[in-house]
Amino acid sequence: MNxxxxxxxxxxxFKHLAAVLAGQGHRVTALTLRVKERVNWKGVDVVPYGILRKTEQKMHPWLLDLDSKVTRAESCYVAARKMRDQGYKPDLIIAHHGWGEAMFLRDVWPEARMGLYCELYHLSEYPHLTFDPEFPPRDAEMDPLRIRLKNINNHLHFDIAHAGLSPTKFQADTFPDVFRDKISVIHDGIDTQALTKNEGATYKLEDGRVLTRDDEVVTFVNRNLEPYRGYHIFMRALPRLLRERPNAQVLVVGGDSVSYGARPPQGKTWKQIYIDEVRDQIPDEDWARVHFLGRIPYDSFVSLLQVSRVHLYLTYPFVLSWSLFEAMSCEAAIVASSTLPVQEALEHDHNARLVDFFDGDAMVDQAIELLEDEAARARLGKTARELMVETYDLRSHCLPKQLEWMQALSEMPA
Known part of the structure; x- marks a missing residue:
């Protein structure tokens, strides 16, 4: 198939699925903004497209999101039309439609079957909105209207798609019934063969010190350090954690920008805002045990998880992070927020310890208990990995199910 x-x-x-399909002999192509020149990636023909125009006109701020998506959609459409005119015709279009790119592609190829990666439908009621009282909307009655408009892109894609794919039930269930019935819940997959416990793992800090599993390492990982992933809760709990665990080394992974939610005040970062808030509560000798690593190479990230004695994970009711499952696959002892997406995979005192998202003291209490109880850490880590192997393993579960989903998609009426 094309x-x-x-x-x-x-x-x-799509990093696993696309490569496997190419390896099976399918002609696999990708349209993306990520590259500037046409390249081959693991057998996939990666074709760039460029943004055709910049927004210059004034418009209602609620429409900026849709405008950016239509701009990408138009640009992707022009690139697709060129491919069509050169003779390319796909049988299947598999799109992450969150940025709008696939909006007009069945106008180019009306006979293609289209499957969507359904990451999230924006819901405007609690806990999806106003979950964190620290960040209230400017207008509690008006903000749901703005959120509803963000779903225009979803609805425009529903009309042209044949089926959907979501990595978790929590994410799939955000979608309205009219499309939820078309969504299969299949996780992206965790490479449990590569992500495994390693007694000999080491992690080298910038100062040259090498941490091992004999060290009391506490880890906290975000793509970006921001409130949506509980960074503010973690930072406010940090002074007590450092005070009560004088040997702990705290490793913090994450960038300075924003992946989700509101941006910080102009000229500031969420990272620095909360460092500034707690820094005077932490003596210099304790602060020296806190290591902000930024974004690190993946092999270093795996080593970090393998030396972690306790891994902390917090999130709003939102998309679940890969890093949580990757830590579980490495048999990390997890302390996590008891928010809905987390509860889909984690059960208190079975494969993790769960705490209220806003209760930093409870998080520290559970972390300390686990730091002092090697048997509990081993038990939780073992059951966490068992779930990853039995339900979320890339090769034995997720990829085969994704391939079945694609085969079913290919057999649907155009």
């Missing part, structure tokens, strides 16, 4: 992937940051969530 299979076209659409993802502005390809491969993204």
């Amino acid at each position: 299979i076209l992937f659409i993802h502005q940051n390809f491969p993204g969530q």
Whole structure:
């Protein structure tokens, strides 16, 4: 089959699926903003497209999101039309439609079957909105209207798609019934063969010190350090954690920008805002045990998880992070927020310790208990990995199910 992937940051969530399909002999192509020149990636023909125009006109701020998506959609459409005119015709289009790119592609190829990666439908009621009282909307009655408009892109894609794919039930269930019935819940997959416990793992800090599993390492990982992932809760709990655990080394992974939610005040970062808030509560000798690592190479990230004695994970009711499952696959002892997406995979005192998202003291209490109880850490880590192997393993579960989903998609009426 001719299979076209659409993802502005390809491969993204398709990194395993696209490569496997190419290896099976399918002609796999990807349209993306990520590259500037046409390249081959693991057998996939990666084709760049460029943004055709910049927004210069004044418009209602609620429409800026849709405008950016239509701009990408138009640009992707022009690139697709050129491919069509050169003779390319896909049987399947698999799109992460969150950025709008696939909006007009069935106008180019009306006979293609289209499957969507359904990451999230924006819901405007609690806990999806106003979950964190620290960040109230400017207008509690008006903000749900703005959120509803963000779903225009979803609805425009529902009309042209045949089926959907979501990595978790929590994410799939955000979608309205009219499309939820078309969504299969299949996780992207965790490489449990590569992500495993390693007694000999080490992690080298910038100062040259090498940490091992004999060290009391506490880890906290975000793509970006921001409130949506509980960074503010973690930072406010940090002074007590350092005070009560004088040997702990705290490793913090994450960038300075924003992946989700509101941006910080102009000229500031969430990272620095909360450092500034707690820094005077932490003596210099304790602060020296806190290591902000930024974004690190993946092999270093795996080593970090393998030396972690306790891994902390917090999130709003939102998309679940890969890093949580990757830590579980490495048999890390997890302390996590008891928010809905987390509860889909984690059960208190079975494969993790769960605490209220806003209760930093409870998080520290559970972390300390686990730091002092090697048997509990081993038990939780073992059951966490068992879930990853039995339910979320890339090769034995997720990829086969994704391939079945694609085969079913290919057999649907155009």
